[in-house]
Amino acid sequence: MYSQHRHDILEQLETSRHDGLTTEVANARLKKYGLNEMQHEQQEPGWKVFLKSLTEPIIIILWIAIALTLISASYDFLVRNDFDHGMSAIYEGLVILIVILVNSSLTYWQKSTAKKSLDALSSDSRHQSNVLRDETWQKIDADQLVPGDIVDVKMGDFIEADLRWLSVNELQVNESHLTGEAEAVEKTRDSLPEDTELGDRTNMGFSGSTVVNGSGIGVVTATGMQTELGKIADLLQQTKQEKTPIERTVSQLTKRLMVAAAGVVVVAITFDLVKEYLNTNTISVTGLMNSISGAIALAVAAIPDSMPVVLSIVLTIGARSLARNNGLIKSLSSVETLGATTFIASDKTGTLTKNEMTVTRFFSNGVNFAVDGNGYDPVGEIHSVKDGKNVQESDFTPFLQSAVLNNEAQIQRNDADNYEPLGNPTDVALIVLGRKAKISRDKLLSETGEKDCDILRVFPFESTRKMMSTIIKIGDEYQILTKGAPDVIMQHTKDAMFNNKLVSISEAKETLEKQVSDYANDALRTIAVAKRDLTKDEALNGTQTDLEKKLTVLGIVGIIDPPRPEVKKSIAVLHKASVEVVMITGDHAATARAIAYRLGLVKDKEGRVVEGYEIEKMSDDELFELVPDIRVYARVSPEHKQRIIKALQKHNEIVAMTGDGVNDAPALRAADIGIAMGINGTEVTKDSADLILMDDKFTTIEKSVSAGRTIFANIKNFMRQELTTNVAEVLSILLGTFLITQPIGHVSELTPTLTTIMVLWVNMISDSLPSFAMGYDEPEHDIMAEKPRDVNQSLLANHLLSRVLIRGFVMGLAVFVAFYWAASAGLQTNEAQTIAFLTLVFGQLWHAFDARSAHTLFRRNPFSNMYLIAAVLFAGISSLSITMLPFFNMLMGTSPLTWELYLAVIFLPAIPTFVLSGLKEIFGIKIW
Ligand code: ADP
Ligand code: MG
Numbered sequence: 022m023y024s025q026h027r028h029d030i031l032e033q034l035e036t037s038r039h040d041g042l043t044t045e046v047a048n049a050r051l052k053k054y055g056l057n058e059m060q061h062e063q064q065e066p067g068w069k070v071f072l073k074s075l076t077e078p079i080i081i082i083l084w085i086a087i088a089l090t091l092i093s094a095s096y097d098f099l100v101r102n103d104f105d106h107g108m109s110a111i112y113e114g115l116v117i118l119i120v121i122l123v124n125s126s127l128t129y130w131q132k133s134t135a136k137k138s139l140d141a142l143s144s145d146s147r148h149q150s151n152v153l154r155d156e157t158w159q160k161i162d163a164d165q166l167v168p169g170d171i172v173d174v175k176m177g178d179f180i181e182a183d184l185r186w187l188s189v190n191e192l193q194v195n196e197s198h199l200t201g202e203a204e205a206v207e208k209t210r211d212s213l214p215e216d217t218e219l220g221d222r223t224n225m226g227f228s229g230s231t232v233v234n235g236s237g238i239g240v241v242t243a244t245g246m247q248t249e250l251g252k253i254a255d256l257l258q259q260t261k262q263e264k265t266p267i268e269r270t271v272s273q274l275t276k277r278l279m280v281a282a283a284g285v286v287v288v289a290i291t292f293d294l295v296k297e298y299l300n301t302n303t304i305s306v307t308g309l310m311n312s313i314s315g316a317i318a319l320a321v322a323a324i325p326d327s328m329p330v331v332l333s334i335v336l337t338i339g340a341r342s343l344a345r346n347n348g349l350i351k352s353l354s355s356v357e358t359l360g361a362t363t364f365i366a367s368d369k370t371g372t373l374t375k376n377e378m379t380v381t382r383f384f385s386n387g388v389n390f391a392v393d394g395n396g397y398d399p400v401g402e403i404h405s406v407k408d409g410k411n412v413q414e415s416d417f418t419p420f421l422q423s424a425v426l427n428n429e430a431q432i433q434r435n436d437a438d439n440y441e442p443l444g445n446p447t448d449v450a451l452i453v454l455g456r457k458a459k460i461s462r463d464k465l466l467s468e469t470g471e472k473d474c475d476i477l478r479v480f481p482f483e484s485t486r487k488m489m490s491t492i493i494k495i496g497d498e499y500q501i502l503t504k505g506a507p508d509v510i511m512q513h514t515k516d517a518m519f520n521n522k523l524v525s526i527s528e529a530k531e532t533l534e535k536q537v538s539d540y541a542n543d544a545l546r547t548i549a550v551a552k553r554d555l556t557k558d559e560a561l562n563g564t565q566t567d568l569e570k571k572l573t574v575l576g577i578v579g580i581i582d583p584p585r586p587e588v589k590k591s592i593a594v595l596h597k598a599s600v601e602v603v604m605i606t607g608d609h610a611a612t613a614r615a616i617a618y619r620l621g622l623v624k625d626k627e628g629r630v631v632e633g634y635e636i637e638k639m640s641d642d643e644l645f646e647l648v649p650d651i652r653v654y655a656r657v658s659p660e661h662k663q664r665i666i667k668a669l670q671k672h673n674e675i676v677a678m679t680g681d682g683v684n685d686a687p688a689l690r691a692a693d694i695g696i697a698m699g700i701n702g703t704e705v706t707k708d709s710a711d712l713i714l715m716d717d718k719f720t721t722i723e724k725s726v727s728a729g730r731t732i733f734a735n736i737k738n739f740m741r742q743e744l745t746t747n748v749a750e751v752l753s754i755l756l757g758t759f760l761i762t763q764p765i766g767h768v769s770e771l772t773p774t775l776t777t778i779m780v781l782w783v784n785m786i787s788d789s790l791p792s793f794a795m796g797y798d799e800p801e802h803d804i805m806a807e808k809p810r811d812v813n814q815s816l817l818a819n820h821l822l823s824r825v826l827i828r829g830f831v832m833g834l835a836v837f838v839a840f841y842w843a844a845s846a847g848l849q850t851n852e853a854q855t856i857a858f859l860t861l862v863f864g865q866l867w868h869a870f871d872a873r874s875a876h877t878l879f880r881r882n883p884f885s886n887m888y889l890i891a892a893v894l895f896a897g898i899s900s901l902s903i904t905m906l907p908f909f910n911m912l913m914g915t916s917p918l919t920w921e922l923y924l925a926v927i928f929l930p931a932i933p934t935f936v937l938s939g940l941k942e943i944f945g946i947k948i949w
Pocket of ligand 2: 370
């Protein structure tokens with residue numbers, strides 16, 4: 022492909038440079054060659070995921086429980102001939118089996134749907150390619166590319182397939198993923214000798230490379246696994262779906278609870294056996310069996326079986342709610358990190374401002390002009406600010422010609438007869454200005470112009486260089502037109518044009534600088550326009566650095582880019598939430614400061630602004646000292662962003678950083694939360710970001726932080742709910758073991774307070790459902806009034822542990838008291854256990870309304886989350902039903918109660934929650 026002539030390749034691929042493929046041919050080729058994607062190893066099949074979930078540690082405990090019920094049943098059938106007892110052991114085993122299957126199905130369902138819904142969310146961020154099909158340029162998903170497609174790439178794009186270049190324009194590409202060479206490669210379109218090595222095939226583009234400069238058009242020669250990247254795809258590391266920090270913490274927590282449970286079980290069995298020995302002077306096998314089955318309940322009680330599944334589901338619910346706010350999150354771990362963000366470093370242009378640029382003033386040929394008009398409409402008068410003198414077109418014509426020729430933007434009339442900008446907004450502003458003076462690029466380049474004018478080369482704008490240049494040929498003359506940040510241009514300037522005379526830069530400097538600072542202090546973005554005559558040889562072969570010097574300044578423009586109106590409020594909200602906001606911009610220091618002041622980002626009009634050249638001179642330690650106090654950075658290059666992030670992170674700050682250009686990708690990766698722009702961002706930045714703003718708005722960052730905090734709060738709330746229940750279950754069973762040493766009424770001293778199945782029911786149904794529902798809770802009113810969460814702090818910090826223990830203790834005690842009372846009142850074993858069971862169920866259902874608030878249930882409207890109401894009603898009613906229906910009575914050892922008792926077990930368990938929360942409100946207690 023690299024050794025043939027490009028026309029032969031086009032012929033061979035049966036395609037055309039000007040028409041592209043037809044959709045029909047493209048579809049046929051797609052069938053033949055397959056999707057343009059890397060096929061990593063086969064995904065784990067569903068049954069494997071399912072089987073794997075059957076061997077999780079929590080589930081293994083349940084398997085052991087089943088084994089024990091089987092042993093106990095055989096003993097009943099064969100030795101004791103106690104058929105009823107044996108059957109109830111069998112039922113117990115069956116129910117546990119059902120629980121295992123339900124849990125595994127849930128895990129499987131969660132794994133597949135969570136992944137799907139995350140994929141669906143991120144389908145908006147799938148790679149796109151600009152391709153020529155049916156004679157029109159269009160954007161398609163990159164995986165649809167086929168050999169023969171004509172594609173167009175520009176700075177910031179990925180190359181999505183292997184290409185042969187048909188035309189290139191200062192095209193430079195980074196191919197380090199194939200060659201290991203970090204330096205960008207300059208591309209050409211000419212044929213190369215047969216024996217050229219991969220790294221030197223400069224007329225080819227390779228899938229996975231990034232365009233770091235210029236643009237190019239190429240024909241796709243290979244896609245998917247046929248590309249050079251595909252050939253080594255097996256060597257590339259596959260990204261695994263990693264557990265999020267909180268998921269890791271939770272699985273650690275469950276492991277610890279399992280160890281604790283094992284300890285408690287051993288103690289309880291020992292205690293039972295000692296108890297029996299003291300009572301009867303023997304230890305019977307029956308006694309051993311009984312105490313083991315009690316111990317199973319205890320083990321199951323201690324472990325929040327459903328917590329890992331509920332957690333992943335709640336995280337997914339959170340990611341979806343973020344997407345509704347126009348924030349697209351790429352991994353679940355970032356959902357958590359977002360809420361802990363302490364510093365947000367934002368670009369100015371387009372994020373804090375509207376990116377609707379309009380030239381309002383300019384200075385040319387020594388004359389100051391003001392410009393009327395709004396938006397992109399190319400109408401508006403230009404007046405001279407020179408003591409009311411008439412406008413002389415000759416004062417701005419050369420300047421404006423230069424500004425519109427050295428320019429890659431356009432404006433286009435749309436269906437509604439409005440003008441739409443196309444391309445770089447700064448350039449658009451200059452195009453509009455030109456049109457106001459009846460100077461347009463098309464007219465200048467058309468054949469009918471006075472002199473034949475052609476564009477030979479373009480050095481595109483780069484935020485590192487802060488300049489762009491175009492080399493043109495007018496008649497027989499060659500010129501370089503350069504424009505860029507005035508302070509940068511002036512470093513490459515020889516003289517300036519004032520009143521049609523060339524004035525040396527040493528003389529002109531003061532006037533120009535004053536002009537720039539006047540504009541900048543008025544929050545205007547400034548650009549200097551310059552040019553120089555070249556020889557033909559220079560024009561065709563000179564390097565960028567050699568050509569962009571000894572320039573003549575033609576003029577300076579002042580461009581207004583109004584702040585987005587809603588940003589001021591967002592910044593105020595973030596400040597209240599103790600999140601610092603920092604502006605990082607390539608613009609002039611004075612412009613940056615003026616905008617920062619208008620947005621309330623800084624209080625002090627004269628506050629310190631650190632500029633890129635200062636950062637350049639600073640050591641990392643000096644920068645470290647400085648960063649906590651600086652809110653505005655100006656004239657910054659993308660490399661500086663990384664250093665600022667690192668310095669802030671050394672202060673233990675959690676940094677979110679926005680970026681839009683290719684060069685921002687490393688900074689986005691270095692940040693804790695890299696943020697890319699969905700509309701104006703390049704493919705490369707979107708790829709390295711954690712969060713994509715679908716609307717490019719700063720306010721979306723604020724909303725995402727708030728959503729991140731809400732999700733974390735909801736997770737803490739449901740964990741408080743689940744763990745409290747576990748404490749209550751364990752305590753009520755242990756109290757039964759330790760305190761009931763003699764039979765009470767019909768109830769033997771070996772009867773556990775709750776049966777294993779009851780405990781499982783509570784964990785899987787009446788606890789999990791409200792927990793899911795808490796994932797849908799809206800933020801509490803003060804969520805953005807608190808400090809960001811300290812990521813190093815334990816999940817159980819801030820009184821969560823003491824709340825779980827105290828509330829769980831009280832609830833467990835209540836369950837035991839209910840059981841003890843029922844036994845003393847002469848009720849049957851099943852009735853006493855049912856009373857204990859329902860006391861627990863309703864105790865925790867009431868408690869759910871308290872757990873969902875960082876304060877108490879009195880501060881949250883219970884009806885604000887209808888999912889929760891539905892979950893609580895369902896859990897309550899189904900728990901009552903299983904005590905009334907004979908089938909469940911047999912299966913679960915429950916028993917119907919009198920209606921007085923039902924009323925008592927529904928309402929009395931509310932008392933602990935209401936009393937404790939009431940005391941909390943009155944005395945401002947935090948620990949429960
Ligand atoms: P930011 O995105 O933070 O506003 P940029 O890197 O886009 O910063 O711009 C930095 C400076 O480069 C601007 O202040 C302006 O002087 C100059 N500049 C921006 N866009 C262009 C352009 N298209 N052509 C020439 N100069 C430009
Ligand atoms: Mg910019």
